Amino acid sequence: MRRIYHAAHIYMILGLVSGLGYRELTKLRDFTGETQLSVVHTHLLALGMLFFLVVLALEKLFTLSAGRLFGGFFWTYNAGLALTVTMMVVKGTMTVYGHRAGEGLALVSGLGHVLLTVGLILFFVNLGKRVTDS
Numbered sequence: 001m002r003r004i005y006h007a008a009h010i011y012m013i014l015g016l017v018s019g020l021g022y023r024e025l026t027k028l029r030d031f032t033g034e035t036q037l038s039v040v041h042t043h044l045l046a047l048g049m050l051f052f053l054v055v056l057a058l059e060k061l062f063t064l065s066a067g068r069l070f071g072g073f074f075w076t077y078n079a080g081l082a083l084t085v086t087m088m089v090v091k092g093t094m095t096v097y098g099h100r101a102g103e104g105l106a107l108v109s110g111l112g113h114v115l116l117t118v119g120l121i122l123f124f125v126n127l128g129k130r131v132t133d134s
Contacts, residue, residue, distance in 0.1 A: 001065070004056045007078065011048025015041055018089070029096050037092030040085055047081055047116075055123075062130040069129075073122035080115025087112055 019041035026037070055064065064070050087109040091101045 001056065001059050003074070004052055004059055004065075007074075008049050008052035008056060011044050011052065011081075014085075015044035015049060018044055018085075022092075025093070025096055031096045033095070035092040035095040036088040037096065040088050040092065043081075043085055043088065058127065062127065062134055064126060064130055067126040067130050069122045069126035073119050073126055076115055076122060077119025080112050080117075080119050082112075084109060084112030084116060 018037075022035075022037040022041060026032075026035070058064055087105055091105055091109070094101050
């Protein structure tokens, strides 16, 4: 249960810092256009902090971590979110600095989304088994 809490807490910190970073970087560069940096804040808070707070509540009710798939879900989901958000920061920063992101970055971003999807599938399969068992 502690690692779920720590994950939520870390994503809260990263979400708040990313919002500040977006504001300061765009202000520093006098950038007024569209950039992926503008949504990093909400991705970290929603897919990170809020999601893991919900997982924490479900852990309390159904002891999700006792399920066989919990470890796979936890690490796959976190890897996917970290990769997705990292690519958003890289592509957004490149936009602010006037550079174009290549196809390679799109492929890595896609891999992050695939990992998130696999993590969510593992989460729901594990949750379904734990709900049925209780």
